[in-house]
Structure formats: C-alpha cells, structure tokens
Amino acid sequence: MKKISKPLFTGIILILIYTRLNNSGAITLTFSKFFSFFSVFIYGGIISFLLNPILKFLEKNKKIKRKYSISILYFTLILLLGLFFSFIIPRLTNNISDLIENYPKYISVFENSVDKYKHLLPFLKDVNILNELLVLQQKTLIFLQQEFSFLIGQFLGVTAKIISLIFSIVFSIFFLGNKEYFHKLSKEILDTFLSENLSSEIKILAKKIERVFLGYLSGKTLDSMIIGGIAMIGLTILQIPYVILLGIFITIFNFVPYVGPFIGIVLGATIALFTNPNNTIIVVIFLALLQQFDAWVLEPKILGNSLNLSMFWTIAAVTLGGSIWGALGIIIAIPSFALIKELYLIKNKKEKSHDTAK
Numbered sequence: 001m002k003k004i005s006k007p008l009f010t011g012i013i014l015i016l017i018y019t020r021l022n023n024s025g026a027i028t029l030t031f032s033k034f035f036s037f038f039s040v041f042i043y044g045g046i047i048s049f050l051l052n053p054i055l056k057f058l059e060k061n062k063k064i065k066r067k068y069s070i071s072i073l074y075f076t077l078i079l080l081l082g083l084f085f086s087f088i089i090p091r092l093t094n095n096i097s098d099l100i101e102n103y104p105k106y107i108s109v110f111e112n113s114v115d116k117y118k119h120l121l122p123f124l125k126d127v128n129i130l131n132e133l134l135v136l137q138q139k140t141l142i143f144l145q146q147e148f149s150f151l152i153g154q155f156l157g158v159t160a161k162i163i164s165l166i167f168s169i170v171f172s173i174f175f176l177g178n179k180e181y182f183h184k185l186s187k188e189i190l191d192t193f194l195s196e197n198l199s200s201e202i203k204i205l206a207k208k209i210e211r212v213f214l215g216y217l218s219g220k221t222l223d224s225m226i227i228g229g230i231a232m233i234g235l236t237i238l239q240i241p242y243v244i245l246l247g248i249f250i251t252i253f254n255f256v257p258y259v260g261p262f263i264g265i266v267l268g269a270t271i272a273l274f275t276n277p278n279n280t281i282i283v284v285i286f287l288a289l290l291q292q293f294d295a296w297v298l299e300p301k302i303l304g305n306s307l308n309l310s311m312f313w314t315i316a317a318v319t320l321g322g323s324i325w326g327a328l329g330i331i332i333a334i335p336s337f338a339l340i341k342e343l344y345l346i347k348n349k350k351e352k353s354h355d356t357a358k
Contacts, residue, residue: 039164039168040164040167040168040171041171043164043165043168043171043172044167044168044169044170044171044172044174044175045171045172045175047168047169047172048171048172048173048175048176048179049210049214050214050217050218051073051077051172051176052176052179052214053214053218054073055069055070055073055176058072058073066177067177070173070176070177073176074169074173077169088244088248091244092244092245092248095241095242095244095245096245098241098242099242099245103274106274106275107274109274109275109277110273110274110277187203190202190203205343208339208342208343209339212335212338212339212342213332213335213339215303216303216334216335216338217331217332217335219302219303220254220255220302220303222302223254223294223298223299223302223303224251224252224254224255225251226298227250227251227254227290227291227294227298228247228248228250228251228254229247230290231246231247231250231264231268231287231290232244232246232247234286234287234290235247235268235283235286238272238276238279238282238283238286239276239279240268240271240272240275240276240279240283241271241275241276242271242275246267246268246271249263249264249267250264250267250268250287253267254294255330255331256318256330257314257315257318257334258311258314258315259315259318261291261294261295262291264287264291265284265287265288265291268283268284268287269283269284269287272284308338308341309334309337309338309341313337313341314334314337316337317333317334317336317337318330318333318334320333321333321334321336
C-alpha cells in the first residue's frame with residue numbers, strides 16, 4: 001500500500017481550503033453532517049482531552065489507581081455541573097430579570113446624581129439629561145431583552161441535548177480508561193497511511209498542540225475564575241447588586257487580553273453608577289487594582305511565559321479569531337498563533353542548522 005507523502009498531504013489540505021473558499025455551502029454542509037453524526041464521539045474526545053491532565057496528576061502525584069481517579073474526577077465534574085445549573089443559572093436569570101425590571105428606577109437615581117453635581121460640570125448645563133437617558137433606556141432595554149431571550153433559547157437548546165451530553169461523558173470515561181490503547185491505535189493509523197517523515201511530524205505537532213493548548217486554556221480558565229470570584233466577593237462587600245452577572249462577565253472578558261479587563265471595569269462601574277453611585281469610584285479603583293494584580297502577579301504565576309506573544313500579535317490573534325469564530329475564536333486564537341510561531345521558529349532553526357552543516 002502506497003503511503004501518503006508530505007507533498008500529497010499538503011496538496012489535499014490546499015484543495016480542501018480552495019474548495020471551502022469557492023463552495024462554502026457544500027463543504028459546510030458536508031462537515032455539518034459529519035460532525036452531527038460523530039458529535040457524541042467528538043465531544044467525548046474533547047472532554048477526555050481536557051480532563052486528561054487532572055487524571056495524570058491524580059495517578060502520578062497522588063498515586064491513586066485509575067478507576068478511583070476517574071470516579072473522583074467525574075463525581076467532581078457532575079457536582080460542579082449540578083451546582084452551576086441549580087445555583088448559578090437561576091441567580092443569573094434573576095439578576096437579568098431584576099435589572100430589566102428596575103432599570104427605570106436606576107435611570108432616575110442616575111439623573112438625581114447628575115443634577116446634584118451639575119454645577120461642577122458646566123458642559124452638562126446645555127445637555128437634556130432626561131431625554132438622553134430615555135433614549136439610552138429604550139436602547140438598553142431592547143438590547144437586554146434580546147440578549148435575555150437569546151440566552152434562554154440557548155439554554156433550552158442545551159437542555160434539549162442533555163442525552164447527547166450524557167453519552168459524550170460516558171464515551172469520555174471510556175476514552176480515559178483506555179487512553180493507552182487509543183494512543184497506540186492513532187499511532188498505528190498514522191504509520192500505516194502516511195509516510196514516515198509526515199507521520200513523525202504529525203506526532204510532534206500533536207504533542208505541541210497538547211502542551212500549548214492545554215497549558216494555556218487550563219491556566220487561563222483557572223486565572224479567570226479566580227479573578228471573577230474575587231470580583232464577586234469585593235463587589236458584594238461594596239454592596240453592588242448583580243454580582244453573579246458581573247462576576248460571569250468579568251470571568252469571560254478576562255480571556256480577552258488587554259481589552260477584556262477594561263470592559264470588565266466599565267461594566268462594573270456602569271452598574272455601580274446606576275445602583276449605588278456613591279461607591280462608583282471605589283468600584284473602579286477596586287476592579288483596576290484587581291486587574292493589575294492579575295496582570296503582574298496571578299497570571300504570570302499560573303501561565304508563566306508559556307505563549308511568548310507580543311502585544312501586536314496577541315491583539316491580531318483576538319481580532320482575527322473573533323471575526324471568524326466569535327467568542328470561541330477569541331479563546332483559541334491566542335494559543336493557535338503561539339503554536340504557529342513556535343513551529344515557524346523550529347522550522348527556521350532547522351533550516352539554519354542545515355545551512356551551517358553545508
């Protein structure tokens with residue numbers, strides 16, 4: 001059997017990309033059907049891929065047998081999911097509903113605060129604050145209602161696929177329990193159908209993908225959850241309402257470098273301005289200090305310098321990823337760019353070594 005060489009493999013990839021660009025509908029439909037058919041196995045593989053580092057830690061560091069490690073791992077996962085759906089989701093829904101219901105009252109509070117300090121801000125004398133706030137109120141209410149309806153629809157869509165999720169978790173348990181077998185099987189498939197050089201390069205690439213993606217995603221998730229948790233505690237002490245909603249937004253936006261933390265501060269300040277104006281400046285200072293703590297202490301401690309991307313390439317990755325895949329693209333774009341950079345440096349180093357040898 002003739003194996004696939006690197007030039008042929010590259011040609012197939014380029015043809016697929018060209019076809020995707022010129023006939024996006026047909027390719028998208030094909031991938032959609034393929035993904036729909038194998039979605040349970042794919043999701044199961046993703047879950048096992050993400051949980052594998054924790055399983056390794058339990059087995060190697062804590063010396064716990066695999067069957068017990070898997071039991072502990074999935075019991076904790078199910079417990080966290082149950083906590084999320086029974087505690088976080090209802091309170092998040094209540095936060096959004098309450099914000100929409102009390103929005104007119106918060107507008108009135110804000111208007112009174114502006115009138116109180118209007119003499120200190122001369123440029124506000126010629127501005128009709130009430131009319132401007134009413135326009136802002138209408139736009140914000142429409143936005144919140146649309147987003148709320150979208151979130152509810154997405155939530156119902158997820159609950160409708162609960163059986164698929166259960167099967168995915170079951171397959172992930174099977175994958176983790178027999179990971180050596182599947183690892184060996186994948187190697188045999190690569191060695192059977194691909195040339196030796198191409199097979200070797202794909203294996204190296206797979207290891208780098210695991211290291212870069214898992215290292216970044218797990219580290220950034222832990223970092224963002226810690227920052228979101230501290231923000232919720234601090235905002236609760238400062239008597240700012242909607243801490244669940246704000247905590248989730250701060251956690252999510254913390255995944256976006258440079259811009260995300262600033263958006264979190266603006267959201268916190270806006271809620272404080274409308275609900276508890278006297279604490280607005282304190283909220284801004286608290287969130288700004290929290291983000292500085294994250295940037296200078298927590299994130300370097302957790303992630304180190306694993307990605308080594310400059311500000312320019314980080315922002316370029318976020319912009320490109322967000323424009324193509326939305327929120328998911330923003331999250332995976334940064335480690336993707338870091339991986340491409342690392343592969344380029346390795347290739348460049350090999351070429352220089354080859355030229356030196358000559």
